[in-house]
Amino acid sequence: xxxxxxxxxxxxxxxxxxxxxxxxxxxxxxxxxxxxxxxxxxxxxxxxxxxxxxxxxxxxxxxxxxxxxxxxxxxxxxxxxxxxxxxxxxxxxxxxxxxxxxxxxxxxxxxxxxxxxxxxxxxxxxxxxxxxxxxxxxxxxxxxxxxxxxxxxxxxxxxxxxxxxxxxxxxxxxxxxxxxxxxxxxxxxxxxxxxxxxxxxxxxxxxxxxxxxxxxxxxxxxxxxxxxxxxxxxxxxxxxxxxxxxxxxx
Amino acid sequence: xxxxxxxxxxxxxxxxxxxxxxxxxxxxxxxxxxxxxxxxxxxxxxxxxxxxxxxxxxxxxxxxxxxxxxxxxxxxxxxxxxxxxxxxxxxxxxxxxxxxxxxxxxxxxxxxxxxxxxxxxxxxxxxxxxxxxxxxxxxxxxxxxxxxxxxxxxxxxxxxxxxxxxxxxxxxxxxxxxxxxxxxxxxxxxxxxxxxxxxxxxxxxxxxxxxxxxxxxxxxxxxxxxxxxxxxxxxxxxxxxxxxxxxxxxxxxxxxxxxxxxxxxxxxxxxxxxxxxxxxxxxxxxxxxxxxxxxxxxxxxxxxxxxxxxxxxxxxxxxxxxxxxxxxxxxxxxxxxxxxxxxxxxxxxxxxxxxxxxxxxxxxxxxxxxxxxxxxxxxxxxxxxxxxxxxxxxxxxxxxxxxxxxxxxxxxxxxxxxxxxxxxxxxxxxxxxxxxxxxxxxxxxxxxxxxxxxxxxxxxxxxxxxxxxxxxxxxxxxxxxxxxxxxxxxxxxxxxxxxxxxxxxxxxxxxxxxxxxxxxxxxxxxxxxxxxxxxxxxxxxx
Numbered sequence: 001x002x003x004x005x006x007x008x009x010x011x012x013x014x015x016x017x018x019x020x021x022x023x024x025x026x027x028x029x030x031x032x033x034x035x036x037x038x039x040x041x042x043x044x045x046x047x048x049x050x051x052x053x054x055x056x057x058x059x060x061x062x063x064x065x066x067x068x069x070x071x072x073x074x075x076x077x078x079x080x081x082x083x084x085x086x087x088x089x090x091x092x093x094x095x096x097x098x099x100x101x102x103x104x105x106x107x108x109x110x111x112x113x114x115x116x117x118x119x120x121x122x123x124x125x126x127x128x129x130x131x132x133x134x135x136x137x138x139x140x141x142x143x144x145x146x147x148x149x150x151x152x153x154x155x156x157x158x159x160x161x162x163x164x165x166x167x168x169x170x171x172x173x174x175x176x177x178x179x180x181x182x183x184x185x186x187x188x189x190x191x192x193x194x195x196x197x198x199x200x201x202x203x204x205x206x207x208x209x210x211x212x213x214x215x216x217x218x219x220x221x222x223x224x225x226x227x228x229x230x231x232x233x234x235x236x237x238x239x240x241x242x243x244x245x246x247x248x249x250x
Numbered sequence: 251x252x253x254x255x256x257x258x259x260x261x262x263x264x265x266x267x268x269x270x271x272x273x274x275x276x277x278x279x280x281x282x283x284x285x286x287x288x289x290x291x292x293x294x295x296x297x298x299x300x301x302x303x304x305x306x307x308x309x310x311x312x313x314x315x316x317x318x319x320x321x322x323x324x325x326x327x328x329x330x331x332x333x334x335x336x337x338x339x340x341x342x343x344x345x346x347x348x349x350x351x352x353x354x355x356x357x358x359x360x361x362x363x364x365x366x367x368x369x370x371x372x373x374x375x376x377x378x379x380x381x382x383x384x385x386x387x388x389x390x391x392x393x394x395x396x397x398x399x400x401x402x403x404x405x406x407x408x409x410x411x412x413x414x415x416x417x418x419x420x421x422x423x424x425x426x427x428x429x430x431x432x433x434x435x436x437x438x439x440x441x442x443x444x445x446x447x448x449x450x451x452x453x454x455x456x457x458x459x460x461x462x463x464x465x466x467x468x469x470x471x472x473x474x475x476x477x478x479x480x481x482x483x484x485x486x487x488x489x490x491x492x493x494x495x496x497x498x499x500x501x502x503x504x505x506x507x508x509x510x511x512x513x514x515x516x517x518x519x520x521x522x523x524x525x526x527x528x529x530x531x532x533x534x535x536x537x538x539x540x541x542x543x544x545x546x547x548x549x550x551x552x553x554x555x556x557x558x559x560x561x562x563x564x565x566x567x568x569x570x571x572x573x574x575x576x577x578x579x580x581x582x583x584x585x586x587x588x589x590x591x592x593x594x595x596x597x598x599x600x601x602x603x604x605x606x607x608x609x610x611x612x613x614x615x616x617x618x619x620x621x622x623x624x625x626x627x628x629x630x631x632x633x634x635x636x637x638x639x640x641x642x643x644x645x646x647x648x649x650x651x652x653x654x655x656x657x658x659x660x661x662x663x664x665x666x667x668x669x670x671x672x673x674x675x676x677x678x679x680x681x682x683x684x685x686x687x688x689x690x691x692x693x694x695x696x697x698x699x700x701x702x703x704x705x706x707x708x709x710x711x712x713x714x715x716x717x718x719x720x721x722x723x724x725x726x727x728x729x730x731x732x733x734x735x736x737x738x739x740x741x742x743x744x745x746x747x748x749x750x751x752x753x754x755x756x757x758x759x760x761x762x763x764x765x766x767x768x769x770x771x772x773x774x775x776x777x778x779x780x781x782x783x784x785x786x787x788x789x790x791x792x
Contacts, residue, residue: 017636032537032607034635074634187589187638190541190622190630193615 004055004150004172006046007112008080009103010039010062012071013123022224035071038118040078042178044185045148046116047079054150057081059110063102065090069201076196077188083201084110086209094206096124098213100132105209107137112173114155119144119177130177140170146181295349295356298401298752305752305786307402311384314361314405318383322363325373329366331411336360347406350399351392352659354721355752357400359386364408368486368494368525374407375523376492384782387519389461390432392453394661397465397518397751401786409460412525415439424483424500426528429460446534448475452647460524466516468747473708474567474603475532478515485511486526490778500528513773518749519784521777535567535603537610540639541618544594544629545571548672551596553626555668555707558600561617565610568601570646572704573675579652579700579717580645589642592629598707599646649704649715656717657699660729664712664737665746671712674736675703678714678729685728697725711746734760752787759790 014020015032022028035043049055060075061084062068072083086102088094094102107115120127134141142148142157146165149156156169160179188196206213234240244250299305319335326332334343337360348357365371378385384404391398400406409430416426423445427436434454437447449462451469461467463485466478475481484498497511498504514521545551551571558566574595580586590597604610614632621627633639653659666674679701682688689696700717714733718725734744738760745754745761758767771789774781 015636017640030536032636037635037637040635077634184587187542187631188634189591190543190618190627190632193632194619194622 004049004114005057005059005110005112006049006055007103007107007110007115008039008042008046008058008060008075009099009115009117009129010043010060010071010075011036011118011121011123012062012064012068013121016122020224022222025222027222033067033070035074036118036121036123038120038122038178038180039071040074040118040185041180041182042116042118043075043078043080044183045178047186048183049148049150050079055114059084059112061086061103061106063094063099063206064088065092069203072201073193073196074188076199076201077193078186079192080199082199085201085203086206087203088206088213092213093215093219094213095215095217096126096128097132097216098211099129100136101211102206102209102213103129103133104136105211107133114150114172115139115175117175117177119179127177130175134175137173137175139174141175141177142168142170143177144179145176146179148176148182295353298355298357298396298399301355304791305401308384308781308785310382310780311404311782311785312382313403314383318377318381319361321377322361322374325377326363326365326370332364332366332370334362334364347388347391347408348399350394350396352394352396352661355396355399355401357386357406358403359400359406360403362406362408364411366411368412368488371407371412371488371523371525372492372494374492375488375490378405378782379491379780382780382782384785386784387460387464387523389429389458389464390453390456392457393461393465393751394663394748395745395751395753397749397784397787398461401752404785407523409458409523409525412460413458416526418443418445418531419500420444422502423531423533424528425531426500426526427459428526429458429463429524431459433457433459433462440531441534444533445531447471448481448529448532449478452650459527459529463515463527464517464519464524465749466747468706468709468711470568470570470706473569473706478529479512481530482511482515482527483530484528485514485524487511487514487522487524489522490780490783494525495522498528502530513777516749518751518788520774520788521783523783533605535605537602537604537607538567538639539602539610539614540633540642541600541614542589542631542642542645543598543600543618543621543627544590544592545596545598545627546594548596550626551598551672551707552668554598554621557621557626558617561620562600562602562613565602565604565613566600566708567603568599568706569708570599570705571707572597572599572646572649573672573702575700575702576649576652576704577645579656579702580648583652583655584648586645586648587641589631589638589645590629594628597645598627599642601643646704649702649713653700653702653715653717658718658720660716660718660721660725661748662712662714662733662744663746663748664714664733665710665743666712666737666740667742668707668710670740670742671705671707671710672703674712674733674740675701675714677736678716678733681732682716682728687725687728697722709746710742731757731760737761750788755787756790758788 012033013036015034018031046058058080060072060080062071063086069085117130144160145157146160147158153172155172155174159166323333347362348359386400386404386406388398388406388408412428412430414428418425440446449469450471463478483500487495555569602610602614633642682698686693687696687698689699697719698716702715705711705713734757737744743761744757
């Protein structure tokens with residue numbers, strides 16, 4: 001078996017089927033949360049690599065309040081071996097740069113050969129954490145992966161780019177961010193959910209990591225998109241043209 | 251913190267089919283209620299009156315004339331959408347109303363009326379009653395027993411244009427809606443306001459609430475919220491002579507006289523036409539969990555159900571089962587991934603709905619762990635997000651569609667005491683095998699390709715489906731009335747939720763005594779003395 005250790009940072013986000021509502025200038029958080037879908041793909045990829053004996057251990061980690069531990073349990077039920085929870089007080093916002101710094105601290109402690117994470121989180125859509133982490137560590141990065149192959153210390157990644165596919169290679173250790181087409185995450189079986197309960201999650205307060213999580217960007221306002229205004233029916237082309245003219249469209 | 255919806259990204263990717271999208275459940279419904287096999291030109295649906303020559307047209311009924319059509323145009327304000335007639339529209343436009351979606355029955359109507367208001371319905375029925383013109387009230391036309399299409403040339407009165415939500419009392423959750431409101435539209439309307447419909451069924455994307463009430467539809471949430479007999483508080487109906495009546499009031503309690511609205515629930519358009527209903531709607535659940543279990547035998551399906559009621563209590567909202575053949579058919583015909591890694595003879599889908607996620611999660615996890623430890627179930631998976639929950643439901647809800655893609659279907663919707671539920675499927679398989687009609691290695695060309703069972707365990711409701719190479723009289727006679735005898739012997743009902751329509755009318759005596767049927771006829775005569783409402787159906791022929 002390869003001695004490759006994989007670190008998978010995951011984020012707890014509002015479930016992607018939930019319609020986001022803004023209440024009093026803030027997003028309504030009293031809704032269903034799930035693991036960020038792209039991170040779920042990263043976990044699946046790691047588990048598949050371990051099943052193919054291309055990896056020896058999978059460590060899941062998250063940065064978030066107490067409830068984020070749910071997300072780690074999901075990763076453990078899918079097949080991660082253990083988990084690290086960097087706990088922050090409920091309601092604290094941690095931005096990508098600070099997350100990247102925290103992940104860097106964990107990388108230095110756990111010494112993974114590969115960090116696999118989603119290309120972006122669907123709540124803030126930043127798509128920055130993986131890239132910043134690569135910069136902070138000085139490691140090669142392959143983003144938007146739709147296929148990942150490893151051979152010894154060599155990594156080959158097929159990336160989805162605007163014009164089609166691009167294949168890149170890098171040497172380990174490296175950062176890879178996952179895209180939608182990489183795989184379809186498995187269902188967590190009851191047996192594995194039960195096993196996951198016995199797997200260790202080490203909880204560390206963010207203070208003990210020594211990373212300042214003060215946001216570097218200030219959010220000025222949050223608002224919902226303008227409501228769609230209902231349309232009307234016209235009887236004939238003449239009426240349509242007169243309405244378009246009245247609206248200044250023609 | 252605005253989000254780019256992942257949905258859009260999914261829809262743009264070739265991967266979208268393989269990965270369950272949040273719309274998957276709705277989409278499969280839309281597909282299953284549209285006409286099947288759109289890719290290959292399907293064989294024409296035979297006329298019901300040719301297929302069953304014993305159903306002779308009642309000569310008391312008048313035929314539609316141009317004068318009648320002109321009068322109906324007057325009543326409906328001469329709106330094009332309100333009148334579809336052989337004189338001005340194509341045969342294909344009329345077929346939509348003449349053919350049922352199972353493609354088993356086809357009427358010969360030359361006139362479809364689509365009124366917009368209760369007053370129009372009243373004027374139409376008064377005129378039809380005066381001229382003894384037979385009519386068929388029709389909603390979304392998603393019925394499975396041929397009740398919503400004409401047998402001969404009855405005029406179709408469709409509810410589809412009566413689709414306004416009249417009111418929602420946001421304190422009590424009482425919704426008043428016109429008969430033509432599509433079930434799913436109502437559900438979405440309610441969900442935006444914190445409520446949900448107390449019923450949910452596969453055809454929700456097309457079926458109309460008036461038709462749901464008229465056919466006493468059951469569906470997936472009955473276990474939790476009870477039948478329409480409990481949730482419908484009042485209704486507005488138009489009687490055969492055009493009288494508009496308010497039956498009951500939108501109140502939870504009203505003990506004044508006979509509860510006449512109950513007669514209309516499940517009356518299938520034989521007593522009057524429902525034009526609006528008031529329904530008590532429950533608050534929507536903020537925490538929903540879905541799990542799928544693999545089970546070795548039907549005895550263990552029952553044990554799992556017993557335990558679910560005991561240990562999940564008030565949060566249990568659905569308990570569905572299906573057999574391995576169902577899973578095989580779904581996988582063969584649809585791009586659906588099996589949620590469990592191992593194969594089992596039976597599958598159970600459990601849904602919990604509640605208001606406190608942590609409480610529900612813990613309860614469900616403890617329950618599932620115990621079932622697994624005590625080997626009541628042999629495998630299982632818990633949906634980790636809404637997409638997986640939809641994907642699991644999609645398996646269960648796609649069974650009907652998969653069966654129709656496999657070949658011609660015989661469908662039975664039976665109520666049987668739970669312990670004997672699956673014995674019906676076994677008995678049917680045994681009989682068909684004895685007659686050499688069930689396909690197997692030794693009978694490679696036999697006409698019945700599969701006999702499958704699935705349904706709502708919680709309600710004792712079995713859906714028995716047979717996939718075949720096509721309908722023949724011989725096959726029909728091998729199955730019916732045998733299947734009804736099986737049910738009668740077990741003190742069950744030959745129709746749990748689909749109704750009687752045309753298909754089951756001849757077999758009513760397997761569920762009701764002669765005295766009860768006679769009393770039903772007297773009720774019918776009191777409401778519709780000339781018998782113009784949905785004739786040839788509901789009652790056995792005399």
